[in-house]
Amino acid sequence: xxxxxxxxxxxxxxxxxxxxxxxxxxxxxxxxxxxxxxxxxxxxxxxxxxxxxxxxxxxxxxxxxxxxxxxxxxxxxxxxxxxxxxxxxxxxxxxxxxxxxxxxxxxxxxxxxxxxxxxxxxxxxxxxxxxxxxxxxxxxxxxxxxxxxxxxxxxxxxxxxxxxxxxxxxxxxxxxxxxxxxxxxxxxxxxxxxxxxxxxxxxxxxxxxxxxxxxxxxxxxxxxxxxxxxxxxxxxxxxxxxxxxxxxxxxxxxxxxxxxxxxxxxxxxxxxxxxxxxxxxxxxxxxxxxxxxxxxxxxxxxxxxxxxxxxxxxxxxxxxxxxxxxxxxxxxxxxxxxxxxxxxxxxxxxxxxxxxxxxxxxxxxxxxxxxxxxxxxxxxxxxxxxxxxxxxxxxxxxxxxxxxxxxxxxxxxxxxxxxxxxxxxxx
Numbered sequence: 001x002x003x004x005x006x007x008x009x010x011x012x013x014x015x016x017x018x019x020x021x022x023x024x025x026x027x028x029x030x031x032x033x034x035x036x037x038x039x040x041x042x043x044x045x046x047x048x049x050x051x052x053x054x055x056x057x058x059x060x061x062x063x064x065x066x067x068x069x070x071x072x073x074x075x076x077x078x079x080x081x082x083x084x085x086x087x088x089x090x091x092x093x094x095x096x097x098x099x100x101x102x103x104x105x106x107x108x109x110x111x112x113x114x115x116x117x118x119x120x121x122x123x124x125x126x127x128x129x130x131x132x133x134x135x136x137x138x139x140x141x142x143x144x145x146x147x148x149x150x151x152x153x154x155x156x157x158x159x160x161x162x163x164x165x166x167x168x169x170x171x172x173x174x175x176x177x178x179x180x181x182x183x184x185x186x187x188x189x190x191x192x193x194x195x196x197x198x199x200x201x202x203x204x205x206x207x208x209x210x211x212x213x214x215x216x217x218x219x220x221x222x223x224x225x226x227x228x229x230x231x232x233x234x235x236x237x238x239x240x241x242x243x244x245x246x247x248x249x250x251x252x253x254x255x256x257x258x259x260x261x262x263x264x265x266x267x268x269x270x271x272x273x274x275x276x277x278x279x280x281x282x283x284x285x286x287x288x289x290x291x292x293x294x295x296x297x298x299x300x301x302x303x304x305x306x307x308x309x310x311x312x313x314x315x316x317x318x319x320x321x322x323x324x325x326x327x328x329x330x331x332x333x334x335x336x337x338x339x340x341x342x343x344x345x346x347x348x349x350x351x352x353x354x355x356x357x358x359x360x361x362x363x364x365x366x367x368x369x370x371x372x373x374x375x376x377x378x379x380x381x382x383x384x385x386x387x388x389x390x391x392x393x394x395x396x397x398x399x400x401x402x403x404x405x406x407x408x409x410x411x412x413x414x415x416x417x418x419x420x421x422x423x424x425x426x427x
Contacts, residue, residue, distance in 0.1 A: 004035040008043050015050055024050050041067050045077050057084045075105040079113050086120045094120050111141035118150060123284050125422065127157045145174035145181060152184050156191060164188040179209035183218055190222050198222050213243035220252050229256040245280040247273050251289045254296045263300040270297045287323040295327035302335060311335055318391040322366050322423035333416030340377070343413050346384040347405035349373045351426070354396035366393070367425035375419045381406070387417055 002010075007030050014023035027047045032040060048063030061084045067077035082097030098117040102110055118133030131154035138147035152167035168185040175181055186201030199222055205215040216239030223232035236253035240246055250273035257266035270293055277286060294317040301310035314332045318325055353369045374391075378384035381404060389398055 004030050004032075005039060008035070008039060008046070011050075012046055015046060020050050020054050024054065041070050041074055041077070044070070045074070045080070048077070048080060052080065052084060057088055060084050073104040075101040075109065075113070078104075079116060082113075082120075083116055086116070086123075091120050091124045107140050111137045111144065111147065114140070115144075115147060115150065118154075122150075122154065122157075127154050130154055131158070143174060145171045145178065148174060149181055149184055152188065156184075156187060159191070161188065161191045164191060177208050179205040179212040179215065182208070183212070183215050186215075186222075187218055190218065190225070193225075195222050195226060211242045213239040213246050213249065215239075216242070217246065217249050217252060220249070220256070224252065224256055224259070227259075229260045232256045233260075245276045247277040247280050247289055247293075248282070248285065250276070251292045251296070254293065254300075258296050258300050258303075261303075263303050266296060266300045270300075287321065291317070291321070291323065291325045291327045294325075295331040298328070298331050298335065307335070315390065319393050320366065322370070324420050324422055326419065329417050329420065333414065333418070336416060338415045340379055340413055340415050342409050342411055343377050343379050343415060344409055345407040345418070346376045346378060346381060347373060348376065348384060348388055349401040349403070350388065350392070351399045351401075352392055352396045352423070353399075354393055366423055369426040370423040371426060372423050373421040374417060376417050377410075377413055377415050379415070383415075387415075391417065391420070 007026050011023045011026040011030075014020075014026065024047070027043065027050065030043060032043070035043060044063045044066045048060045048067070051057075051060035051063060061081055064077040064081035064084065067074050068081070078097045078101035082094040082101065085091075085097060086094035095117065098113055098120070101113045102117075105113060114133045114137035118130040118137065121127075121130035121133060131151060134147055134151040134154060138144060138151060141147060148167050148171040152164050152171060155161075155163035155167060165185075165188040168181065168188045171178070171181040172185050182201045182205035186198040186205070189195075189198035189201060199219060202215045202219040202222070205212055209215075216235045220232040220235040220239070223229070223235065233253055233256045236249045236256070239249045240253075243249070250269055254266045254269040254273065257263075257269060273289075273293055277290070280286075294313055298310040298314045301307070301313065311332070314328050314335065317328050318332070321328075349371060350373075351369070351371050352366075354366070372392075374384075374388045376384040376387055378387060385400060392398055
């Protein structure tokens with residue numbers, strides 16, 4: 001007769017084989033009263049892993065929590081609980097769980113915890129802190145190409161080309177058959193304007209993984225930087241045949257078409273991108289590419305004489321996005337180009353309060369209350385505040401901080417919003 005421990009072992013085998021339905025059925029059939037107490041933690045942990053992969057994160061988190069109630073030092077459950085919270089968008093909760101896991105795990109057991117911790121920090125925009133976690137993870141497991149690759153990604157984000165090149169080379173040396181590692185090394189080469197070397201890495205990536213659309217995307221970026229837009233478009237199309245929902249490829253294609261003067265074609269490509277981005281993956285990259293998309297749409301509309309529609313598109317994006325949106329800001333400034341004989345640069349901080357709106361398929365909903373800073377070139381503080389107010393939701397209540405940083409007077413400068421910070425939710 002099959003014991004409860006036998007059921008647990010069989011459920012583990014099914015989980016490893018990917019048969020999640022049968023694994024969950026077996027776990028549910030276990031009579032915990034008949035299961036040895038020292039296996040209760042393992043059973044709840046396995047149950048949580050199965051639920052996570054089956055797409056039930058809240059119930060999975062409950063199982064991991066049960067593990068910690070039984071054994072506060074069971075760090076795998078803390079790590080898995082942190083991963084669930086990170087996927088739910090709760091960065092603070094995830095970080096708290098990773099810290100607790102690191103406090104009880106031994107150094108040789110903590111590499112993957114540090115890696116997960118770094119991923120959350122990187123998604124939240126704390127690149128230097130993420131870099132430290134990935135480097136620490138590599139010190140504890142110097143054979144991990146994953147840790148080396150993510151360290152290289154941080155250096156790329158920081159625009160530190162030499163560091164990126166060093167770590168991406170390490171990732172390739174540790175796992176030379178990884179298409180992703182070769183694309184990472186290609187991107188480090190691209191950051192240093194070594195176009196031929198970059199393309200060689202993208203070619204190697206496609207040799208190892210012909211269906212790796214990201215290689216085509218970065219190859220297109222390299223060509224576009226050299227103003228070879230026609231070939232860049234061809235690579236975008238090759239990548240889209242592999243990944244029809246590749247919004248990054250569509251954004252790059254729209255940009256290249258606009259640069260070629262094919263404005264209607266660029267707008268059609270942008271329309272297709274809007275259709276696919278809602279259900280596409282790579283959620284972390286969507287805000288950046290939506291910003292690129294809107295800037296290209298507005299530039300194409302402006303070139304076609306549709307100035308009012310172009311400006312409205314930019315204002316809509318800037319009002320509803322919690323991100324800095326540097327591309328949309330640059331296009332708006334170009335669209336509203338106005339030369340001032342004298343002006344100052346103002347740094348303004350404001351608090352915004354509004355009712356929470358439902359999530360859009362294309363944009364991240366703003367929090368109901370947040371702070372943001374702007375850097376503006378304007379003839380007066382009043383004018384700077386007017387420009388900033390236009391870029392926040394109409395219905396919102398705006399309160400400008402009394403402290404305003406203003407620079408010296410400048411002569412013969414262009415008016416406009418130069419930069420803004422992300423919207424930081426108020427606790």
